Amino acid sequence: MKTRTLCLAAAALMAAALALPLWGIAMSAPQYPDETLSLRITRAGIAGDVHEVTTLQHYVGISFPTDLPELRWATWIIVVLTASLVAAAFAGAGAVGRVLRGVCAVTLLAFLLGSAAAVQARLYRVGHQRDPKAPMRALHDFTPPLIGPVRVANFTVWSFPHVGAAFLVAAAALTVAAARRRDDSGGPRSGDRLVRNLGADKAVA
Amino acid sequence: MKRHPVILVGLTVVATLAAAHMIGCGATRSARSISAEKVYVAPGELDKYYAFLSGGQSGSVFVVGIPSGRLIREIPVFEPRAAYGYAMHETDPRRVLLEETGGLWGDTHHPMLSEKNGVFDGRYLWINDLANGRLARIRLDYFEADRIIKIPNLQGAHGIAVVSPDTKYIVVNGEFEQPTDGLVTNPAPYTSVVAFVDPESMQVKFEVRVNGNIDIADTSKDGRYSFSTVYNLEQGRDMGSMIQYDRDAVAAIDIPAAEKAVAAGKGQARNGVPILDPEENPGVLTLIPVPKNPHGVNVTPDGRYAIAAGKLSPTVTIIDAHTLKIVAEPEVGLGPLHTTFDDRGNAYTSLFLDSQVVKWNIDKAVKGTGDYIVDRINVHYNIGHLQAVGGDTTHPAGDYLLALNKLSKDQYVPVGPDLPENQEIIDISGEKMRMLASFPTPPEPHDATFIAASVLKPIVKQVYTPTDDAVQAGTESVVRTGPHAVAVNMTLIRSAYTPDSFEVKEGDVVTLKVTNVETIRDMIHGFALPDHNLNIALPPGYTKAITFDAGKPGVYWFYCTNFCSALHLEMRGRMLVQPRDSTVTLTDWHAGANVKGQVVPGVPSTGDKQ
Numbered sequence: 001m002k003t004r005t006l007c008l009a010a011a012a013l014m015a016a017a018l019a020l021p022l023w024g025i026a027m028s029a030p031q032y033p034d035e036t037l038s039l040r041i042t043r044a045g046i047a048g049d050v051h052e053v054t055t056l057q058h059y060v061g062i063s064f065p066t067d068l069p070e071l072r073w074a075t076w077i078i079v080v081l082t083a084s085l086v087a088a089a090f091a092g093a094g095a096v097g098r099v100l101r102g103v104c105a106v107t108l109l110a111f112l113l114g115s116a117a118a119v120q121a122r123l124y125r126v127g128h129q130r131d132p133k134a135p136m137r138a139l140h141d142f143t144p145p146l147i148g149p150v151r152v153a154n155f156t157v158w159s160f161p162h163v164g165a166a167f168l169v170a171a172a173a174l175t176v177a178a179a180r181r182r183d184d185s186g187g188p189r190s191g192d193r194l195v196r197n198l199g200a201d202k203a204v205a
Numbered sequence: 206m207k208r209h210p211v212i213l214v215g216l217t218v219v220a221t222l223a224a225a226h227m228i229g230c231g232a233t234r235s236a237r238s239i240s241a242e243k244v245y246v247a248p249g250e251l252d253k254y255y256a257f258l259s260g261g262q263s264g265s266v267f268v269v270g271i272p273s274g275r276l277i278r279e280i281p282v283f284e285p286r287a288a289y290g291y292a293m294h295e296t297d298p299r300r301v302l303l304e305e306t307g308g309l310w311g312d313t314h315h316p317m318l319s320e321k322n323g324v325f326d327g328r329y330l331w332i333n334d335l336a337n338g339r340l341a342r343i344r345l346d347y348f349e350a351d352r353i354i355k356i357p358n359l360q361g362a363h364g365i366a367v368v369s370p371d372t373k374y375i376v377v378n379g380e381f382e383q384p385t386d387g388l389v390t391n392p393a394p395y396t397s398v399v400a401f402v403d404p405e406s407m408q409v410k411f412e413v414r415v416n417g418n419i420d421i422a423d424t425s426k427d428g429r430y431s432f433s434t435v436y437n438l439e440q441g442r443d444m445g446s447m448i449q450y451d452r453d454a455v456a457a458i459d460i461p462a463a464e465k466a467v468a469a470g471k472g473q474a475r476n477g478v479p480i481l482d483p484e485e486n487p488g489v490l491t492l493i494p495v496p497k498n499p500h501g502v503n504v505t506p507d508g509r510y511a512i513a514a515g516k517l518s519p520t521v522t523i524i525d526a527h528t529l530k531i532v533a534e535p536e537v538g539l540g541p542l543h544t545t546f547d548d549r550g551n552a553y554t555s556l557f558l559d560s561q562v563v564k565w566n567i568d569k570a571v572k573g574t575g576d577y578i579v580d581r582i583n584v585h586y587n588i589g590h591l592q593a594v595g596g597d598t599t600h601p602a603g604d605y606l607l608a609l610n611k612l613s614k615d616q617y618v619p620v621g622p623d624l625p626e627n628q629e630i631i632d633i634s635g636e637k638m639r640m641l642a643s644f645p646t647p648p649e650p651h652d653a654t655f656i657a658a659s660v661l662k663p664i665v666k667q668v669y670t671p672t673d674d675a676v677q678a679g680t681e682s683v684v685r686t687g688p689h690a691v692a693v694n695m696t697l698i699r700s701a702y703t704p705d706s707f708e709v710k711e712g713d714v715v716t717l718k719v720t721n722v723e724t725i726r727d728m729i730h731g732f733a734l735p736d737h738n739l740n741i742a743l744p745p746g747y748t749k750a751i752t753f754d755a756g757k758p759g760v761y762w763f764y765c766t767n768f769c770s771a772l773h774l775e776m777r778g779r780m781l782v783q784p785r786d787s788t789v790t791l792t793d794w795h796a797g798a799n800v801k802g803q804v805v806p807g808v809p810s811t812g813d814k815q
Contacts, residue, residue, distance in 0.1 A: 032725075035725070035726075051724050052724060052725050055698055055699055055723075056699075059770075059771055059772070135771065135772055136771065
């Protein structure tokens with residue numbers, strides 16, 4: 001696959017991720033047979049069984065985040081990265097193109113790591129910043145893992161990256177692959193070349 | 206070591222007896238366990254069929270799972286039912302309708318399912334009220350009566366039937382004969398009518414006059430004829446004169462011929478319904494003579510025969526359903542009342558006096574061969590209707606049969622003098638019938654019908670779609686609409702009412718509209734108001750409006766009657782009825798001003814000001 005194609009594919013995946021659910025929550029309990037409650041965190045907000053989950057949460061004093069500022073800055077980063085990847089696709093095999101692709105790869109990886117940390121922090125707050133006046137006393141502080149289940153009262157709550165997040169990871173993989181190429185016909189470049197590209201980036205700056 | 210012969214013999218005898226005992230016990234257990242397995246539906250597993258049993262004088266329909274015999278639901282129809290908040294309040298439109306059409310009770314007899322291509326499609330169930338001449342339609346998406354009509358010009362709406370194969374009409378038989386002009390002083394013999402009701406509009410399209418008491422109904426599978434048993438052709442008015450004739454009749458009404466006569470204006474309109482007089486319209490009605498005072502009539506699944514049960518005669522009369530000629534009249538036992546069918550050419554007739562179900566082969570009985578009786582099984586006791594799964598359709602299942610017995614006597618632990626009714630589930634899949642299980646019900650199922658759970662699965666809804674006039678969360682209000690009138694728009698959801706308190710004044714008429722804004726199944730809430738004779742039940746998505754007098758000054762706690770959540774007991778609120786001259790307000794939700802609530806769903810919106 002050509003470097004340009006890799007970059008454009010990565011850009012397309014990132015653009016698509018903007019419209020797709022990024023994170024998912026699935027909740028099951030004995031009295032919800034065959035009707036697992038699910039929430040999808042999308043760029044536009046939270047979708048799914050919001051009504052039911054909102055109804056339930058006041059029993060245990062979990063405050064449902066109605067506003068997620070993380071999503072706003074994530075949107076901007078995704079938009080800028082998408083544009084950068086398109087630019088990188090047409091920046092040619094020269095130094096400018098290589099640097100641009102390298103910057104994209106590193107930024108995207110950093111963005112993914114940062115997002116994971118942000119999600120985990122948010123999950124921690126959900127489990128710890130609870131209303132002390134909540135009616136139910138049967139709950140201790142909890143931290144849902146980034147990926148996986150946690151027990152909250154009578155519910156087993158699963159947290160997991162949704163399709164949009166998978167697209168971002170795939171975009172990152174394609175971008176890294178693109179950044180590791182010398183030119184369109186070349187094979188994979190060694191890691192040190194990537195580092196050198198970064199150095200070039202600094203030099204340019 | 207030498208053994209004593211006596212001991213040896215003794216040991217042998219003991220061992221033999223023990224072995225025989227074990228075999229005996231094993232055989233008994235085995236028969237019981239075979240029966241038990243056929244009706245055992247493990248917790249969490251679902252029944253294969255719904256059975257709809259008429260509630261008789263309960264005025265309702267019982268929904269029972271088959272084969273388990275578990276009572277799953279009662280559908281109130283002609284009688285108010287507090288538990289479902291059905292027709293409980295004076296201003297409830299359903300109660301008003303019941304009062305207008307004949308009263309707050311009914312005697313339901315024959316549940317009939319809508320058909321498409323000769324099989325049940327799961328859209329509607331019709332049920333009659335014998336006592337007050339009514340017909341109700343139950344929607345099977347919500348298991349709820351949506352139409353109730355009074356049938357004009359008849360008293361005693363007894364047998365009903367759906368006109369096969371596509372539910373063109375509901376046939377309703379008038380059992381209690383009346384003066385033809387409705388005038389008590391008319392000395393002429395009383396007559397009655399068979400009514401033909403449109404299934405969608407529930408309008409009575411026409412009626413056909415029949416002399417005598419019109420009893421049980423069925424229709425030919427091609428929709429040509431309706432068949433009704435008629436007793437008392439004598440037109441007697443006391444029992445002695447009702448049983449004089451040797452033969453009464455099955456009345457076959459040619460439906461296309463009747464439609465043609467009605468279209469030609471041959472009907473005499475009475476109470477808005479054209480009545481056809483058969484004497485003036487030859488060809489509409491054929492009376493087929495059968496032994497006197499017959500009871501049930503049932504058409505075979507292949508549509509060839511209509512079988513009338515003798516009741517006082519130990520016979521069934523087999524009538525060709527196309528030529529209307531009698532082809533055979535075999536003896537089946539004492540007190541034959543009703544017949545149902547399997548998928549293998551066998552008929553099953555209930556024998557009221559013998560307390561039996563008799564299984565007989567239709568072809569053999571028609572041919573007159575002697576061995577048409579296949580099997581008999583005892584039932585407990587005095588069976589009325591019986592119904593095999595799909596026996597009314599062109600495709601009987603041939604697996605289960607329900608015997609609806611009139612007396613239970615010794616079948617259940619004694620519960621005082623008012624005994625339950627006894628239904629028995631019989632396996633008819635083999636050559637011999639096998640009694641499987643029984644279950645009691647309140648009084649008093651007459652007839653039953655079945656539909657496969659798989660047919661209703663895509664149809665049944667478990668949450669109401671909110672109507673346009675539903676109260677939305679966030680739009681709750683308490684509004685004074687007149688000097689003595691207050692309108693309260695309320696929502697409820699786990700575990701709170703919004704508003705959770707409202708104020709009115711002594712002498713106010715309160716119009717309360719309340720919506721359950723839950724969206725999840727089985728989250729039913731109630732609204733009970735003490736000392737106001739008021740309870741309503743609100744399944745998810747449901748809206749109900751009621752009007753009531755505020756009553757004496759005081760604090761009245763309304764509360765949730767359907768256990769809903771961990772805060773169910775806390776789910777309550779106050780109606781504060783202030784003296785007329787009071788000038789203070791106690792809450793944000795007083796009727797002195799138009800207050801809109803700021804609502805967080807599920808969280809009590811306001812507290813006391815004081």
